[in-house]
Amino acid sequence: MQQRFRMNRNSSSVASRYSSLDLQGGPTRLTIIPALGAKISSMVLGGREWLWTSDVIPYRDPVDGASYVETADTGGYDECFPTVGACDVPVDVPHYAGLQLPDHGELWALRPDVERGRDARGEWVAARWQGRRMPYRFGRTTHIDRAGVVTMRYHAVNDGGDPLPFLWSSHPLLPLTPATRVRLPSTPYQAVRIRRRP
Numbered sequence: 001m002q003q004r005f006r007m008n009r010n011s012s013s014v015a016s017r018y019s020s021l022d023l024q025g026g027p028t029r030l031t032i033i034p035a036l037g038a039k040i041s042s043m044v045l046g047g048r049e050w051l052w053t054s055d056v057i058p059y060r061d062p063v064d065g066a067s068y069v070e071t072a073d074t075g076g077y078d079e080c081f082p083t084v085g086a087c088d089v090p091v092d093v094p095h096y097a098g099l100q101l102p103d104h105g106e107l108w109a110l111r112p113d114v115e116r117g118r119d120a121r122g123e124w125v126a127a128r129w130q131g132r133r134m135p136y137r138f139g140r141t142t143h144i145d146r147a148g149v150v151t152m153r154y155h156a157v158n159d160g161g162d163p164l165p166f167l168w169s170s171h172p173l174l175p176l177t178p179a180t181r182v183r184l185p186s187t188p189y190q191a192v193r194i195r196r197r198p
Contacts, residue, residue, distance in 0.1 A: 018059055021114070025122045026148030033076075037062060037108035038127035038140065040077035043172075045148070051076050052175040064132065068104035075173045080105040081138050081156070082131070082166035095162040099133060104171065106132050121145045135160035 020041065023030045031042040036059060043050045053075035062072055067086075072078075086103040089096040102109070112127040122145035129138045137157040144150055158164040174180070 021116060021125055023123055023125060023142065023144045025144035025146050028144055028148030028150060030142065030144065030150065032114075032125055032127070032142065033059070034114045034127070035061070035111055036072070036074075037078060037110055037129075038112050038114065038125075039074075039108070040142070040172075041075075043077065043150075045150070050172075050174060052173045062109035064106070064109045065102045066109070068102075068108060072104075072108055073173075077170065077172040078104065079107045079138070079140060080167070080169040080171050081107050081129075082134060082136065082164070082168075084167050084169050084171075089165055093163075093165050095160070096134060096165060101133065105167075107138060131159075134164055136164055136166070 018033050018035050021032045021034065023032070027044075027046060029042070029044040030040055033039045033041050040051065041053070054073060057071070057074050059074055060071065066072070083101040083105050087101050089099040089101065091097045107129050110129050110132065112129045115126045115128075117124055117126075122143060124141055124143040126139060126141040131137070136159060137155075139155045141153045142150065143153070152170075154168075156166070156168070
């Protein structure tokens with residue numbers, strides 16, 4: 001099947017002032033908005049839109065430290081790192097004690113470096129963020145193969161000399177209806193690799 005990758009500047013589903021990247025493979029289509037923290041604003045799989053979009057909160061330029069819920073909860077799929085809820089780092093954490101972290105973390109309010117490409121299996125977009133309050137790098141590579149299978153790979157690197165306290169959460173907002181059912185496997189798959197730098 002033919003693969004497409006284009007910059008989308010005037011999509012009806014994306015505010016025209018924000019450029020977006022469209023990825024497509026088979027029947028699957030994703031739209032990513034780099035200026036909004038690489039938000040995935042649309043995820044069409046099997047002919048269905050899987051992400052909810054707010055009809056109340058419009059897209060707007062992110063403001064670091066603002067309430068995500070009040071200013072950026074526009075729907076779609078965001079990344080929450082290095083925290084999910086606004087908080088102060090506990091006082092017993094070396095070097096970062098008392099540091100204030102914003103609602104839903106930093107990534108949604110940061111414009112990442114974005115790279116796009118194709119490989120033998122399909123096409124991809126890599127988004128890479130640099131921490132503002134703590135010395136880290138965070139990355140997400142989103143890949144769609146020719147059959148329409150979406151794979152997301154993540155990495156986080158601590159660039160500081162002290163252990164980095166963090167929480168991470170993917171944050172997809174789904175359009176739930178009374179007929180919606182969520183089924184989770186009894187033994188969920190997870191792979192976590194932690195590497196210490198020498």
